[in-house]
Amino acid sequence: MKRIAVVFESKYGAVKKYAEWIAEDLSCSLFDRKSIKIADLESYDTIIYGGGLYAGGVSGVKILTKNFDKLSHKNLILFTCGLADPIDKANTDHIKQSLNKIFTAPMQKKIKVFHFRGAMDYSKLGFIHKAMMGMMYRMIMKKDVNSLKHEDKEFLASYGKTVDFTDRSMTIPMVSYIRELQG
Numbered sequence: 001m002k003r004i005a006v007v008f009e010s011k012y013g014a015v016k017k018y019a020e021w022i023a024e025d026l027s028c029s030l031f032d033r034k035s036i037k038i039a040d041l042e043s044y045d046t047i048i049y050g051g052g053l054y055a056g057g058v059s060g061v062k063i064l065t066k067n068f069d070k071l072s073h074k075n076l077i078l079f080t081c082g083l084a085d086p087i088d089k090a091n092t093d094h095i096k097q098s099l100n101k102i103f104t105a106p107m108q109k110k111i112k113v114f115h116f117r118g119a120m121d122y123s124k125l126g127f128i129h130k131a132m133m134g135m136m137y138r139m140i141m142k143k144d145v146n147s148l149k150h151e152d153k154e155f156l157a158s159y160g161k162t163v164d165f166t167d168r169s170m171t172i173p174m175v176s177y178i179r180e181l182q183g
């Protein structure tokens with residue numbers, strides 16, 4: 001039996017929820033990135049890393065980029081979790097562009113990426129995150145209404161609210177992909 005590990009970093013819980021669903025479906029190990037060392041992943045053949053989108057970047061994704069030499073012989077899967085709807089190709093293209101800035105060509109080839117939709121409760125945001133969201137809001141509000149992208153409109157619609165788009169069914173393609181890898 002090949003061994004699978006799901007590793008995640010979650011600030012407010014949405015990524016953790018997806019990581020738990022995936023680990024349950026695949027009956028595999030689950031680790032919080034902050035509580036493991038890279039050596040702990042040595043015996044696994046498949047590593048799934050999940051992180052939230054923060055200002056375009058994926059939190060904790062350095063675990064893959066910094067340790068790529070040690071991990072590149074394994075199956076590597078990344079899932080992102082953000083408020084932007086991954087059904088919209090413009091949103092996933094945007095994430096891809098950001099990832100391509102930090103992933104080398106071999107990483108882009110090796111790491112299979114999936115995108116899930118997350119959640120946000122403004123009342124639970126930390127001080128810095130609240131300030132970042134406020135800055136973003138003011139930036140978008142300064143734009144000409146006719147130039148607003150779908151993503152901007154979605155941001156404005158959810159600003160200051162509690163939204164939860166987490167959906168277990170979003171993980172189905174990823175879980176099927178990993179089951180196929182396992183043979």
Ligand SMILES: Cc1cc2nc3c(=O)[nH]c(=O)nc-3n(C[C@H](O)[C@H](O)[C@H](O)COP(=O)(O)O)c2cc1C
Pocket residue numbers: 009010011012013014015016051052053054055056057081082083084085117118119120125128129130132133
């Ligand atoms: C400061 C900040 C920046 C964010 N930036 C993005 C972003 O660039 N794209 C996106 O889709 N979602 C963005 N989000 C939304 C988070 O990705 C979303 O809340 C996600 O569910 C976080 O998962 P976690 O709480 O498990 O870390 C941002 C949230 C905060 C607080």
